[in-house]
Every structure is written in C-alpha cells, then in structure tokens.
Amino acid sequence: MRITGTLTTWHDDRGFGFLAPSQGGPDVFVHITAFPPGSPRPGAGQVLGVEVETAADSRRRARTVYLPAQAQRAAARPARRADPPAPWALPRALAIPAFVAILAGTAWRWGMSPAVPLALLGLSLVTFGAYVFDKSAAVAGRWRTREQTLHLLGLLGGWPGALVAQQRLRHKTRKTAFVVTFWITAVLNVAALVAWHAGLLPALAAGWGR
Secondary structure (H helix, E strand, O other), X not given: OEEEEEEEEEEOOOOEEEXXXXXXXXXXXXXXXXXXXXXXXXOOOOEEEEEEEEOOOOOEEEEEEEOOHHHHHXXXXXXXXXXXXXXXXXXXXXXXXXXXXXXXXXXXXXXOOOXXXXXXXXXXXXXXXXXXXXHHHHHHOOOOOOHHHHHHHXXXXXXXHHHHHHXXXXXXXXXXXXXXXXXXXXXXXXXXXXHHHOOHHHHHHHHHHO
C-alpha cells in the first residue's frame, strides 16, 4: 500500500526514523535502506511517499521510499562540486589486504600455526552474522545487538568480518564514536597477534611474573 506522510523524527547517526501518515493511523518505521540510491539525506519535516509493508511483529514499515518530484529533480542534477571522499574510505579499502600481508609476514618471520588463520576466519564469519542480525533488528524495530558485543568480537579477531559487513550492509558506518572504536579494536588485535608470535607478549608476561 502506498501512502504519503511527514517524517516526524529522523536519527541520522542510526539511519532510521518515523513517518506520520497524512491520512492518519500509526507511524511508519522508515530505514535509510528504503531510500533510492543517491537520495539527499533525510530530515525531520520532509514529506515522503512510501510503500508500506507489515513486519513479522505487526509493525508497519516502509519497503520503498518515493521522493517528491522536486527532490527527485534535485537529486538527479549533476553536482557542481565533487563530494569529498568518505573519511574512512582508504582505510576500509586497504585494511584487509594489509592484514593478509601482515599475517604472511608474521608467519614467514616467526612461524604460525594453521589454526590461527582458521580461527580468525571463523571469528570473522561469526562477527559478520552478528552485524546481519543487528541490521535486520534495526529494520524491523527489534532488540539490537549491543555495540560492546560487536566491538568485543572485533577485538578477538573478527574485525575483518565486521568491516565486510559494514560495507556490504551499509551498517554502523555513520556513527563516528563507533567507527573510531572499531578501528582501535582492529589495530589492537593485529598488534597483539604480531607481538605474540614475535615473543614479546610471553616475554612481557614472564617479566611481570618475577
């Protein structure tokens, strides 16, 4: 069913908001993924057309958002100035290839059990699944996965899976505090992995035990 309404609230850092239908009735949950590609950033007070569907929990949500004709024309116009590159675009593109190179270098220099890359792969798959669950929960308005849990999985070695999920799902990429913490956990994980194989962590632990 297609309706029109006004976006009464919009949480830009979390990528969702609620639309009040013009004809009345319950508010409609609107997620950023329902907007057409290249749309302007949504904001409270914006009038939208939406294709409504009912989620499994009986809540109404927008399956597709239709922009007003004026907004569509504005979005279709070529930009006068190129948009600045996303601040984390280069690290996201280089992180996993660099990590593979670091793993290979560490294995060549100090040796590495085959169980280590297998464990990292498994943790990445688990972390990717956690992001998928959190994204689906956000869209459906269900209980979310705690950010601390996502960061812990990344710190344990699942951060490559988290990075892939962020890019594929367009999830957890706008909240600066979360992104900064994510990169800190990734750096700490890589540093600890290299330090362990180089013998620095066991030596440090032995020194503390004296």
